[in-house]
Amino acid sequence: MPEQQNYRAPRGVADILPDDQTLWTAVKSTAIYTARQFGYQQIDTPVFEHTSLFRRGVGDETDIVQKEMYSFEDLGGDSLTLRPEGTAPVCRSYIEHGMHNLPQPVRLFYIAPMFRYDRPQAGRFRQHHQFGCEAIGDPSPNIDAEIIEIGLRYITALGLSDVTVRINSIGDPATRTSYADDLRNHYAKYANDLPKVDRDRLNRAPLRLLDSKEPATRKLSADAPKSLDYLSDNARNHWEALLTLLDGMKIAYPNFNYHIDHTLVRGLDYYNRTVFEFEPSTEGSQTSLFGGGRYDPLIGILGGNDTPGVGFGSGIERIILEIQRQESLEIDVPPLNAVMVHVGDNATNRASSLAAELRNQGISVLMAPAGKSMRAQMRYANRANANYAIILGNREIEQGVAAVKPLQFEGDQNLVTLDAQSIAKSIAE
RNA sequence: GUGGGCGUAGUGUAGCGGUUAACACGUCAGGUUGUGGCCCUGAAGAUCGAGGGUUCGACUCCCUCCGUCCACCCCA
Structure with a gap:
């Protein structure tokens, strides 16, 4: 008898079995249908990219780059990385294929697997799939609103209710720096009271203290400076116009409600101005269904001409968990x-x-x-x-x-x- | 990386310090003359996660490891 290993799927990755496929297909079809309703066109980028694309694009200091990437060297000696997120690759493609020569904005969507080396838990996997939309080349708040509306229409079509939209503006890079300084000073006054995790973050990523779950930190966050108070005139006008547009959405989407959340920051460096998340009012933690925002600096960072962009990514596994929890979708098995x-x-x-x-x-x-x-x-x-x-x-x-x-x-x-x-x-x- | 729960046939469960580890569903084969669903019969299928220890004896007690789930971090 030879040594026989009982193979199982590697940690944090899962088979999508036949019984689940009808639901998966329904969700993906809904995503495609919804994106096309807004004139978005599908794009597939490779599963791996040059590691430096993510280091530059997502940001060297982010958790994703620091500890979550599946990076490897190929036989030719190039450092490659399994895509941990979708926006940087799409922007790379935009630049590489000269999409600035197309009518702007260019509206793209994808449904693709993402890879992050992370401890698996409910709703979190080392391979997961995202439906994402990116609108590149339009600085107006209208396109921010459109991106959010796609998300709304998508979850509405899937029958999901009880989903809250949290939104914030983190301003532009310049004001963000002075905001971060003030924030650091605010917490620094009480540095001794801060839990260790947050003291460590104080210098590295002060914005992250805002959404800390440590009670001691939360107390201090209550009267912390707010990013909205630091917006430049342009950013403020953009923000207020966006809110007006979102208020207008309530006609077409009667259940739509958004909350301005001063503690909403996001872990990727490329965001500016608008950031948002969709989350269900479920118990549990890894439940954020969507994450997105504006990323005007990104195309420039990646070597393209300064070009604004805005988009979101949404986790299909989490959407499916939520559909199952809410029993929101009847699936017909094709006869x-x-x-x-x-x-x-x-x-x-x-x-x-x-x-x-x-x-x-x-x-x-x-x-x-x-x-x-x-x-x-x-x-x-x-x-x-x-x-x-x-x-x-x-x-x-x-x-x-x-x-x-x-x-x-x-x-x-x-x-x-x-x-x-x-x-x-x-x-x- | 840190903490907690759990690991018995494909799946879901039962079990107890002591001879053949049980049940349900599922799978396969039958219930006469070629016809499913219900019912009945039978069969296959588990080194009781792995290693070590305690014991006359361990699936059952202890330790270690591994796996898994949940939580933290962070994110979709």
């Missing part, structure tokens, strides 16, 4: 028209060619396992949830007929002339 039951060599041979002809007629046909008893094949047919069994035995072959038996409703089986058209017709009725 199978017929199972071919065939006993005896003559019948078995004829069954294959008949099934092929039936498929030409648009009938889906599942072959029952050859060489098994009729009872076994009928049981198989039953479990397959097919609408009809098409039964071929020696008797039928001799008479030039097929027995067509309904499986999903009461009714007698009929003998039908043994040709594809007649059988297809009897099944279509």
Whole structure:
């Protein structure tokens, strides 16, 4: 006996099994449909990119780059990284393919796997899938509102309710720096009271203290300076225009409500101005369904001409968990028209060619396992949830007929002339 | 990286310091003469996560490791 390893999927990654596929397909179809309703076009970028794309784009100091990337060296010595997020690759593609020559803004969407080395837990995986939309080349608040509206329409189409939109503006890079300084000073006054985790973050990422879960820090956050008070005139106008547009959304989306959240900052360096998240009012922690915002600096950082952008990513696994929790979506399993039951060599041979002809007629046909008893094949047919069994035995072959038996409703089986058209017709009725 | 819960057939569970580890669902085969669903019978399928220890004896007690789930960090 050789050493035998029992293989299982690596930690944090999962098979999407047949039973789950109908729901997955429904969610992905809804995503595609919704994005197209807004004129977004699909793009697929490679699963891996040069590591430096993410170091530059996402930011060297971010957690993603610091500790969550699946990076490897290929045989040619290049450092590559499995995509941890979708925005930087899409922007890379925008630059590489000269999309600034297309009518602006360029509206793109993707449905793609993302990879992050992280401890798995509920709603968090090392491979997960995101539906994301990016609008590149338009600085107006209208496009921010559009991005948020896509998210709204998507979750509405999926039947999800009780989803809260949190929104904030973190200003532009210049004001953000002075804001960060003031924030640092605010907390520094009480540095001794801060828990260790937050003291460590004080210098590195002061904005992150705002959404700390440490009670001591939260207390201090109550009267911490707010990013909205630091906006430049332009950023303020942008922000107020966006809020007006969002208020207007309440007509078309009566359940829509947003909350301005001063503690909402985001962990990726490229964001400026608008940031937002969608989250359900569920217990639990890893529940954020969407995350997004404006990333005007990014294209420039990646070597393109200064070009504004805004977008979101949403986790499909989390959306599915939420759909299941809310039981918000009825899924119809696509029906199978017929199972071919065939006993005896003559019948078995004829069954294959008949099934092929039936498929030409648009009938889906599942072959029952050859060489098994009729009872076994009928049981198989039953479990397959097919609408009809098409039964071929020696008797039928001799008479030039097929027995067509309904499986999903009461009714007698009929003998039908043994040709594809007649059988297809009897099944279509 | 840190903390907690859990690890018994494909799945969900039961079990007890002591001879063949149980049940349900599922799978496979049957219930006579070629026909599913319900019912009945039978079969296959578990080194009781791994290693070590305590004991006359451990699936059952202890330790270590691994895995998994949940939480922190962070994010989708």
